[in-house]
Amino acid sequence: MKRICVYAGSNVGNSPEYAERAQRLGEELAARGIELVYGGSKIGLMGIVADAVLAGGGRAIGVMPAGLFRGEMRHTGLTEFHETANMHERKALMAELSDAFIALPGGIGTFEELFEMLSWSQLGIHQKPVGLLNVNGFYEPFYNMVDHAITAGFARESNKQLFIMDGEPTTLVESLVNFTRPELENKWKQLSE
Ligand code: AMP
Numbered sequence: 001m002k003r004i005c006v007y008a009g010s011n012v013g014n015s016p017e018y019a020e021r022a023q024r025l026g027e028e029l030a031a032r033g034i035e036l037v038y039g040g041s042k043i044g045l046m047g048i049v050a051d052a053v054l055a056g057g058g059r060a061i062g063v064m065p066a067g068l069f070r071g072e073m074r075h076t077g078l079t080e081f082h083e084t085a086n087m088h089e090r091k092a093l094m095a096e097l098s099d100a101f102i103a104l105p106g107g108i109g110t111f112e113e114l115f116e117m118l119s120w121s122q123l124g125i126h127q128k129p130v131g132l133l134n135v136n137g138f139y140e141p142f143y144n145m146v147d148h149a150i151t152a153g154f155a156r157e158s159n160k161q162l163f164i165m166d167g168e169p170t171t172l173v174e175s176l177v178n179f180t181r182p183e184l185e186n187k188w189k190q191l192s193e
Pocket of ligand 1: 006007008009010011039040041043046064069073105106107108109110111113
């Protein structure tokens, strides 16, 4: 596994554990020689992961759309920096560059990126693993929401095998490296009846 894309909050959250776990994820990537692909910001958990990767001697690649974010938010010490025309191009490039995805705690922006990669995985557009760093049970409500969709007949049980949830950076990255994609049932129940 050469590169992992990390989606993370552009804020740090209100518990020190979020920052601490983001820091350890960055250290883990650097120690394994796995390059970081991320949104290119110096603020929030995003900046903490990138700084930890760089401090550990690793490579951090930023991908940011031109003009959307204020200039001072950009991390200027990255190994590589790509500027894209818009958010769609940015997310496509981040996905293309990466062999796996990890979502840290974050807000709407993080959710959007996470859901896009899960949706593309479900449709077979990519076969790459998706991991959720479940700091302080942050992603429990997400898991319950997926369960709720399954119970209500809008998603398949096998969808839960498309992602791995773990609170520990070390074991999460290990699971992504060893991930075997599940055989998915037909997404559309009416077509298999
Ligand atoms: P949020 O979770 O709402 O804080 O949004 C975080 C996600 O949205 C990141 O993974 C980025 O891709 C994008 N994003 C939000 N704010 C910024 C920023 N200041 N600089 C770069 N990307 C950002």
